[in-house]
Amino acid sequence: MPASEYRIVASTRRKELKTRLWMAGVLGAIAYMVAPGWTPAVWYAAVLLTQLIDVIVFAPARASDDDWRPSPGFRIAAIASALITTLVYSASGAYMWLYGGEVGKLFAMMQFAGGLLHVCLHMHPRRDILLAAMLAHGGYLLGMPIYEAFAQARPVMAVAAVAGVLYLAHLAVAVRQSSETNRALREAERESREAAVRAEKASAAKSEFLAVISHEIRTPMNAVISAANLLRPTRLTRAQREHVRMLSEAGDILMGLLNDVLDFSKIEAGKMELESIVFDPREKLEALGRMWRPRAEAKGVALELEIAADLPTAVRGDALRLQQILFNLLSNAVKFTDQGTIRVEARWAEDMLSVVVRDSGCGIAADRLDHIFASFEQADAGTTRRYGGTGLGLAISQRLAQLMGGGLTVSSTPGQGSTFTLQARLSAAEPVEAETVMAPAVEVESLDGLRILAAEDHPVNQRILSLLLEPMGCRLTLASNGAEAAALAESAVFDVIVLDMQMPVMDGLDAARRIRAQTGPNAGAPIIALTANALDNHRQAWAEVDAFAFLTKPIDPQALAATLGAARGSARAAKSVWQAA
Template structure:
């Protein structure tokens, strides 16, 4: 009856489910037909027919029941025959009312009989074309009534004009065959398209997972040697250097900062594209945040002979509720862009407040080289800059603006740009935020001096000998003692016999990783309450979440920021009585 007809277990099971869902509808329609037949014939046979329909439908429900319960089962040949016979008997019984109406219902009865059988043919053709045996079993009885009744009347009653009804029935069934073929072909095309889409989706998910794994591995593998390079440069800067040597160290540190920024940009972009960027809302003192950004960029602007100024409108709230880290990241990128492309003049940061829709509006205007109109539309695309020579002249990859715009959109805002060649550019960030009457006081940072960590005993686990050496060189000048171990198992063993003021824990280590070691420390023993600080090259959000679940005090990433490491350790040890110092053991 149609191309692409299924004979698999899925086709049989699907029809079993459809017949079960439509059982009440078939019985209700049968009751309506019975009432109509009684109205046309005034006989009792319609009531008898309705009872026969109910009985046949019960046996149909019973026959298809095992397939509904176990749709994944392939029906045996005998079971398929049983289902086909059951369907044929049901159709014979259901459409038998048409024979009664053809004989006893008059002209109206004949018309109703043809309509009823035509509807039945349409129904079974559309719902059973997936399985050929069931389709044939249902169509043949309907066809016998549909064509047989007018032909039989033409022969018995010698009414040749009734043959025209049979011819009309043949035409109807021909159109029905064409419609079913088209429906079957369309269904198969949709199924193929859906299967292809599912396959492409699965492939995309595999590729996305592989990309995430690749980025995580690359991030770790790059951060590990960068930690040695940047930390060694920081340590070298502490020594006595002449002017030329100090300049060389500064170049090392500047290049390291660029590499870390690039790595973070790539990771952020991958998180945004994967839809895994998570926002955190908290109160932010707006003026303090702008002041800290100004302190960071003003020396760099002045080094270029550029003045950096900040103007805050009087109606701007004292504090707002937003994601402080992402807000800082967007402003950092805008200021970095302005400082990079402005060689003289002024960089102005203007902050305004739209009370009508609760939007913070921050504009960063510069008097730099400007952007050509044909290039302006593409500056927010990934890896795009104003012209091909920009990277060679100014450096960078063009990721900062792309990330900033996407962050603004994720946060419900927008980032736009206006520019004129030779006159400068204006980048405007419009961000919906919640105004806070009074900002919550930020926790007081611990000031680290030579005595802040004096006498403290720190357990540090890291499988790289260079990293362990760097930790010693960075922390021992503060007067603390380090017990250095190579993996999590050694850290757990050391923590069983000695109390520590704090624990520095790497993540990826042989024998036992840092997460497992931290869980064992937290489970009990002398150091179950000792602050654990994650110090790892695994810097992605999934790693941070894993450490949070393990119950660490803080999460620090490599390359190590010496000041931040010392401050974090001092804050973790604050309020704890120093444990007895022991000689440092370097593994």
């Protein structure tokens, strides 16, 4: 703290130097007019000298940092400098008092009072320096009237000394209050900085926690969902098929909850970025209707879709996030409606898509409407127990809608249903010829003989890869860590290399760098990241090591097969280039 106090005083004195010198020039000119002679010129020269010495004395404090500690010699020099400079500066007032008559006395008192006010404003962070400066100015303020009262036998001048005492008392109170205020401000600033540091640490810890939780949940979920996918095409009894279906649905729900938490964290951190692509909103709405109509009808609920005729066939915006919002709204409508109708109405006006989702479900109590979009909130405590969910779906949907330049609102009547209104700003665009997007199914024969090096440290995941890929005719070589994978890449030829991210000995990223640094045929082999680390920064890290693709666990068999098929073509092209070289 002493370092900062001295630094504040030193910086302020240096900043006000020009003002003090200019004011000294004015005072010298007035002193000369009131009492002509050579003394004002000598006084001004003395002011210049003492101010220069003051600048030199306080230089270490101006250049200091928080680790600097003023030495005893510096403290003494600083106090002496403050005392001498103020003694010299106010000496012109003493000169005018003695030689300027009544006008000079009046002006001198004003100068002494102004000097005291000046040092109180600028030197209060350091009490020792302030007292030294006040001693000089205050000595003149009280000393000159007392001298006049006794030396000149004018007792009435003692009244001026009393006035000076009262003035000093007022200044003392003001200095104390100012010091307390500044101390409180500095303390508040320190607490604010500490709070910001704690918030940054908490945010980093939260991000790290989410990354760890995401990884640790996705790893066992990979086994659960992959096992269900592997069981589905086998010969099963009706009861076994029902068990597999329950496994798959439970896995989908768990992955949905995990993705909700990650999306919410991304929005909270301000890292959610929206895409801008051209898409057909009518097509997206109809696809959602086809998805949810069978589920609604299974409960005896009708799902009706009404799309305005003037809805553009092509708009620009984030199709995925729009679908995510509507998916949440329809999911809630189906979840909370046991009879009646769910109606979806889409309208278009002035680059704003409005979608209204009305249901005839249980509705929401009036005292809960204000909380329905809050994080981790649901209509009541029993909702989670009965229907499940994190309470994040609507919070995420509303924030996504706001990011899209619109909003999400709700009205509801308990026992009669709810109405959610989504507004999203989308700009009309020229229709583009849509690419034919086939289902990501790949013929097994297309992967026959594909030589794959896969680095995976988890035995269950190794087994899943074998069960998924070997029936497709792939020739799979497994490594338990990145170091083993890099060593194998030096001694054998592979068409594709699949790397996990978190592994013992050497992680997937370091393994990818080492493989890329080799000179053999695998240096340019397509590298596919297959990892439970699913955050955006993980995806970016793999992009930086020139990964061909980034896939997350749980493994989607069709997506993996499609990616391997694409990588095979890339591997053949790279191999031809290497052989030609």
